[in-house]
Structures are given as structure tokens and as C-alpha cells.
Amino acid sequence: MPEWRPSCSMAALQKRAVMLASIRRFFAARHVLEVETPLLCRAGVTDPNLHPFKTVLRKPGAAAGDPLYLQTSPEFAMKRLLAAGSGSIYQICKAFRNEESGRHHNPEFTLLEWYRVGFDLDRLIDEIDALLREICRDDLILEASERLSYRELFREHVGADPLSGSFEELAECSGTRGLPEAEALCGEDRSFWLDLLFSHLVQPRLGRGRIAFVRDFPAFLPSLARKKSDDPRVVERVEIFLEGLELGNGFHELTDAVEQEERFDRDLAVRKANGQSLPAKDERMLAALKNGLPDCSGIALGLDRLLMIMMQAESIADVLTFPTARA
Amino acid sequence: MATFSTNEFKGGLKVMLDGDPCSIIENEFVKPGKGQAFNRVKLRNLKTGRVIERTFKSGETLEAADVVDTEMQYLYNDGEQWHFMVPESFEQYAADSNVVGDAKKWLKEQDICIVTLYNGTPISVTPPNFVELTIVETDPGVRGDTSGGGGKPATLDTGAVVRVPLFVQTGEVIKVDTRTGEYVSRVK
Numbered sequence: 001m002p003e004w005r006p007s008c009s010m011a012a013l014q015k016r017a018v019m020l021a022s023i024r025r026f027f028a029a030r031h032v033l034e035v036e037t038p039l040l041c042r043a044g045v046t047d048p049n050l051h052p053f054k055t056v057l058r059k060p061g062a063a064a065g066d067p068l069y070l071q072t073s074p075e076f077a078m079k080r081l082l083a084a085g086s087g088s089i090y091q092i093c094k095a096f097r098n099e100e101s102g103r104h105h106n107p108e109f110t111l112l113e114w115y116r117v118g119f120d121l122d123r124l125i126d127e128i129d130a131l132l133r134e135i136c137r138d139d140l141i142l143e144a145s146e147r148l149s150y151r152e153l154f155r156e157h158v159g160a161d162p163l164s165g166s167f168e169e170l171a172e173c174s175g176t177r178g179l180p181e182a183e184a185l186c187g188e189d190r191s192f193w194l195d196l197l198f199s200h201l202v203q204p205r206l207g208r209g210r211i212a213f214v215r216d217f218p219a220f221l222p223s224l225a226r227k228k229s230d231d232p233r234v235v236e237r238v239e240i241f242l243e244g245l246e247l248g249n250g251f252h253e254l255t256d257a258v259e260q261e262e263r264f265d266r267d268l269a270v271r272k273a274n275g276q277s278l279p280a281k282d283e284r285m286l287a288a289l290k291n292g293l294p295d296c297s298g299i300a301l302g303l304d305r306l307l308m309i310m311m312q313a314e315s316i317a318d319v320l321t322f323p324t325a326r327a
Numbered sequence: 328m329a330t331f332s333t334n335e336f337k338g339g340l341k342v343m344l345d346g347d348p349c350s351i352i353e354n355e356f357v358k359p360g361k362g363q364a365f366n367r368v369k370l371r372n373l374k375t376g377r378v379i380e381r382t383f384k385s386g387e388t389l390e391a392a393d394v395v396d397t398e399m400q401y402l403y404n405d406g407e408q409w410h411f412m413v414p415e416s417f418e419q420y421a422a423d424s425n426v427v428g429d430a431k432k433w434l435k436e437q438d439i440c441i442v443t444l445y446n447g448t449p450i451s452v453t454p455p456n457f458v459e460l461t462i463v464e465t466d467p468g469v470r471g472d473t474s475g476g477g478g479k480p481a482t483l484d485t486g487a488v489v490r491v492p493l494f495v496q497t498g499e500v501i502k503v504d505t506r507t508g509e510y511v512s513r514v515k
Contacts, residue, residue, distance in 0.1 A: 100358055103356070246359065
């Protein structure tokens with residue numbers, strides 16, 4: 001096919017337009033405010049697993065410039081709005097992640113991110129469920145959704161406990177389940193062990209014909225979720241899976257500025273140990289938290305992947321006009 | 328020797344894995360939203376033909392394998408070795424039964440096939456996708472029966488056995504798809 005042409009069908013263009021319209025209708029009916037925040041950001045992310053695109057701002061006539069980053073998600077800016085008293089908000093925007101490209105990844109993709117003031121995770125999950133059903137109504141027949149515990153799923157499909165299982169146990173389980181290389185790959189990095197085993201052995205089985213909400217993630221996995229009050233080893237985080245694909249990540253948001261800064265510092269320490277760049281902490285976001293973030297829950301949802309499922313597409317390129325290779 | 332990083336892995340690339348040359352079949356980038364990125368790679372061991380799945384950290388590298396696919400003419404079998412020749416250079420190579428593997432039942436003298444060389448030694452042989460072979464033995468069918476239903480076994484001059492329609496007779500030349508082992512048509 002000639003390179004100038006879109007990689008998606010006209011049907012995908014139309015489906016996307018219908019999807020966007022139904023999202024806006026959904027939130028309008030619930031009085032959630034649509035907002036826009038900058039795509040070009042002064043502060044980078046500290047998350048060691050995210051690689052932002054970096055560019056340079058040159059003011060007119062200026063010889064030197066200031067670094068700017070393309071946002072990896074609108075999370076920090078939206079939290080600043082929440083702290084400023086916006087109330088519940090949503091945004092449909094592009095996010096950019098370098099070093100992410102594949103059948104389910106395009107370096108530039110569309111996110112739906114929303115925050116609900118006063119919602120705990122359960123209420124947010126109810127709303128995600130309602131929204132997804134509304135969007136998919138004409139394309140998918142979904143059974144009743146499932147709410148599952150990360151730890152139980154991991155025990156069931158991997159055969160070891162993600163929190164307390166020893167590295168020997170994890171190695172043994174992965175070896176008998178067709179991943180003998182896991183031990184050499186993951187070493188003593190528990191996050192890596194969990195990422196590898198969960199994505200290989202658990203995720204493909206999730207959300208077949210129904211939405212799977214996976215809750216209560218181990219606290220040491222990166223997130224901006226608050227710890228569970230009755231079990232600080234897990235956080236109030238939810239991941240959404242449909243047809244084996246990860247669609248989104250939601251949190252009962254951390255509002256504690258001190259703990260937030262500690263997490264930034266921990267990220268930076270990991271980055272330093274990895275020999276990665278050391279971006280400045282987002283001081284404006286921290287200042288907003290210090291000022292007071294209302295109790296809220298928020299979620300980021302990948303709309304391109306949702307469209308993939310609705311259209312039974314094999315590749316994200318099938319639902320994008322011009323994926324980066326053709327942009 | 329050159330190395331390739333996971334982001335360069337693509338179908339057909341030949342790399343060394345655990346000391347054996349392998350051909351990459353598929354490379355899937357996997358990244359949990361908040362986690363480590365890795366690549367799930369499917370490879371074929373070119374010596375054993377076995378398909379392996381292996382996960383790598385994104386950015387990890389593998390050494391390139393000195394593997395070349397060369398078109399050669401199959402000459403003859405001396406009872407132990409199968410002999411091939413590069414038509415342009417007349418260079419000859421011999422391969423044993425393990426190397427020729429399943430290809431042997433499709434090899435007809437003079438046919439051009441692909442011989443995979445690793446460090447200059449044959450490690451596998453791929454027959455042409457379609458071969459024309461003579462039926463040396465099959466049950467006589469009912470004349471005029473053109474129904475496809477089931478067919479009957481026929482032994483070919485290379486020793487291969489394929490199912491053919493009932494109307495095809497001993498002595499006829501047929502076209503066979505070597506990838507599926509299926510009868511395609513009669514050859515006039």
C-alpha cells in the first residue's frame with residue numbers, strides 16, 4: 001500500500017469518531033468537565049520505565065534553549081487542576097513514549113484520562129465499567145465484569161506468591177511453565193519477576209469476553225496509588241484487561257506530598273543505579289499536592305487499544321491513521 | 328561478528344542462541360504500562376528445526392549467525408550422503424541424512440533447492456515449494472471419477488506417499504506442494 005495512505009480503514013476512522021462522541025456524551029451527562037493540559041512539559045517523569053521524548057524550547061532570538069518534554073501522560077498537570085479546585089475532570093489527548101513500538105504500542109497514542117473527586121476505587125471501577133459498556137455496546141457482547149485480586153491471580157496462574165515468594169520459588173514456577181530464561185533475566189529484581197510472570201502467564205488469560213479489573217497491586221511496583229489502609233503491602237490500584245490486552249491503569253490517588261516526593265526520590269535512585277538520565281522532579285506538581293489534592297480516584301485508558309478490540313484488529317496500526325513509521 | 332539488538336529482530340534474521348544458529352520467526356514487544364519492557368521472540372533452531380520461545384530484555388543483543396541460504400542443484404545420493412552443487416561455481420557440498428531431513432522425500436535429481444550453510448557447512452535443505460514427480464504405484468481408480476472425496480495413496484518416484492484423486496493413475500506426473508505434502512494437479 002502506498003506510504004501516503006492511512007494504515008487504518010475508513011471504518012476505523014468512523015468507529016473512532018463514534019467512540020470519541022460517546023465518551024464526551026457519557027461525561028457530559030455526569031457533569032465531568034472536559035479539560036486540556038499542555039503536551040509540552042517543563043518537567044520530565046522520574047519513572048525509570050518511561051522514556052519521554054525530549055525537545056528544546058528556543059525563545060525568539062535566544063541562542064540557548066530550555067529542555068521540554070512531550071508528556072508521557074497528562075497525570076501531573078491534571079492533578080494540578082484538581083488541587084486548584086477544578087472538581088472532576090477528564091481529558092482526551094495524545095501521550096508520547098519513546099522506546100515503545102510494536103503490535104500493541106505506537107510511540108504516540110491517544111489516552112482518555114479522568115479523575116473523580118470523592119470517588120474511592122470501587123466507585124471508579126463502577127464508572128469505568130459503565131463507560132466501557134457504553135462505548136462497546138454495538139461491537140462487543142460482554143458478560144458481567146470480574147474484579148480480581150492481583151495476588152490471587154498470580155498464585156493461581158504462576159503458582160507462587162508475588163509478595164512473599166522467594167526468588168527460588170519464582171524461578172521454579174517459571175521453569176516449569178516454559179520460562180526457564182526468567183531466572184537469568186530477572187535475577188533479584190522482584191518488580192521484573194512480577195512484570196515478566198504476570199504478562200506471560202496471567203495477562204493472556206484475562207478478560208476473555210468480559211472486562212477484568214485486577215486490583216490490589218504489590219506496593220513496590222511503580223504507581224501513584226495510595227497504600228491500602230488495612231494492608232500496606234498492596235496499593236489501591238486497578239488495571240483493566242479485555243481480551244488479554246491491558247487497557248488502563250487506575251488509582252485511588254496518593255495525596256500525601258511527602259510520600260510522593262519520597263517515591264520520586266526512589267525512582268531517581270533507581271535511574272541513577274541504571275545509568276539513566278536524572279530529570280528534575282516536578283516541583284509544581286509537588287507544590288500542588290502540598291497545597292492539598294482532594295481525595296480522588298483517577299484512570300488512564302488507552303483508546304487505540306480499545307478500538308483494536310472493538311474492531312478485532314491484529315495491530316495498533318490498523319486503527320491509527322498514520323502510525324509513527326508512516327507519519 | 329555483528330550483533331543485533333532486540334529492536335532489530337525481525338523475521339528471517341539469523342542469530343546465535345545457546346551456541347546454535349537460529350532464524351527469528353516472530354518478535355513481539357511487550358511492556359506492562361508501569362513496568363519493564365521486554366521482547367518475546369520466537370526462533371527456529373536451524374540445526375534441529377525446533378521452534379523455541381525466548382524472552383529478552385529490550386535492548387539486549389544477540390550475535391549474528393554466519394548463515395547463508397544458497398540455491399543449489401541436487402545431484403545424487405550415494406547411499407550415505409546427499410550431494411549438491413552451486414550451479415554458477417560448480418562448488419559441491421555433501422549433507423548427511425540428519426541435515427537433509429524431511430526434504431529427502433521431495434528431492435529429485437537436477438532440481439534446484441535451498442541449502443542453508445552455517446560456517447560453510449550445510450545444516451538444512453529446503454526443497455522447492457512445488458515439485459513434479461512421477462507416480463510409481465497407486466491403486467487403479469474408477470475411470471471418469473472426478474470427485475475429490477478422500478482420494479487414495481500414491482507412491483512417488485522419490486519414495487514420498489501423497490493422497491491423490493481417484494482418477495490419477497500410475498505412470499502419471501503430478502505437481503505436489505512440499506510445504507503441505509498435498510497433491511496440486513496433474514502435469515500434462
